[in-house]
Amino acid sequence: MIAGDSPPLVLASSSPRRIETLTLWKIAFLAVSPGIDERPPMPLGPLRYVAWAAAAKAEAVAARMPDAVVVGADTEVVLQARIFGKPRDGAQAGEFLRALSGRTHQVYTALHVIDGRSGRRAEGFSKTHVTMRDLDPETISAYVRTGEAQDKAGAYAIQGEGRRLIASIRGPYDNVVGMPMRLLRRLLAECGIPVPAKNPDELQKSFSNPVSPSTGRRSAAARSARP
DSSP states (O other): OOOTTSOOEEESOOOHHHHHHHHHTTOOOEEOOOOOOOOOSSOOOHHHHHHHHHHHHHHHHHHHOTTSEEEEEEEEEEETTEEEOOOSSHHHHHHHHHHHTTSEEEEEEEEEEEETTTOOEEEEEEEEEEEEOOOOHHHHHHHHHTTGGGGSGGGOOTTTGGGGGEEEEESOHHHHHTOOHHHHHHHHHHTTOOOOOOOTTTTOOOOBOOBOTTTOSBOHHHHHOOO
C-alpha cells in the first residue's frame, strides 16, 4: 500500500486486468475511465502510439482530479510494425489470430504518471516477446466463439483461455496482462511516491507451453523461440 501521507493514486483505466493487478499488489487506488478518443491526431508508429495513448489517458483524468497521482496505461500487440488492437468483431479477431499464428510478436505497455500536487511526470514502457502456437482454423474458431477475444489487444487474453494459444513468452508476464509492476514502481518512485518493496517477480508466471494439445508435437514457433 502507498504511504498514507501520499496523494491518492488514480488509475486512468476501467480495464479489469489492470484493476486486478493493482488489487493483488494491495495498492490503494481509484479507477476512473478516461473517456477519450484513442485515435491520435496524426499517424504514429507503435512505440509513439502507446506513449501518446498512455499520456492522453493520464492527462484526461488529471484535469478532473488535479490533486491526485494519475497513472495512464496503454497496451498494444505489435507484429512487424503493425498494431493489432482490440478487434471490432469476431471476423477481425480471427484475422488477427491467423496473422499472429506461429510467429513471435511484441507486446508494449506504456505508462504515464502525473503527480498533480508537485507537477512531476514520469513515463516509460515495457516490452515482452510472445510466441504463438501454430493455430489451425478449428482452434481459432473455437477461441473466437468464447468471446474472450473481443476486448483484448491482439484478440487474445494470456491470463484466460488465450494462454492455450501461446507457446512461450520472453519478458514480463504482467506486461502482457497490461500493468507492468516493475515499471510502475519505478515511475512512482521518480515522482516521490513510495511503494513498499515486494518481490518484483511475485506475480510473474513462468510461461512455457511448447507442446500442442491437439497434435502432441512442438510447433515451429516453439522450436525457434528462445527461453
